Amino acid sequence: MDVVDVVEEQADAPLGASADGGGASRIDRLLLESRAGLERVRPEDLDDEVSAGALVVDTRPVDQRDRDGALPGALVIDRNVLEWRLDPTCPFRLPVADDPTRRIVIVCNEGYSSSLAAHTLQRLGLARATDLVGGFQAWAAFQRQTAL
Secondary structure, eight states, X not given: OOHHHHHHHHHHSOOOBOTTSSSBOHHHHHXXXXXXXXXXXXXXXXXXXXXXXXXXXXXXXXXXXXXXXXOTXXXXXXXXXXXXXXXXXXXXXXXXXXXXXXXXEEEOSSSSHHHHHHHHHHHTTOTTEEEBTTHHHHHHHHXXXXXX
């Protein structure tokens, strides 16, 4: 098992039991429900997605981007305005968000909040929205591994 597999396995694992000891927490259940409708992209497939016309959106906060670096070719959209900027029916959308059939790959730091965001975009009619398994950290680990 290489480092990318370990990061991806951790990204797919539930975060923990609920505070009352009753099994999975509500957020873990919501995460699983959200991911059930996603065709998640593995880090090694991201370049192919871009070549096929996908829009990659980096939702990491500025401090994480400053610390860990940029995701080349990604459009940076703050998480708190993501839906307004990508909803093709919204007057506040970005010009790049005019095609509801376009593939959109959301990238957060570790692949958790991006799953929730992609699911929300699907509910807004962006049926091909998805996220990157393991987020930026998995992508960065893949880049380091392929550089060896």
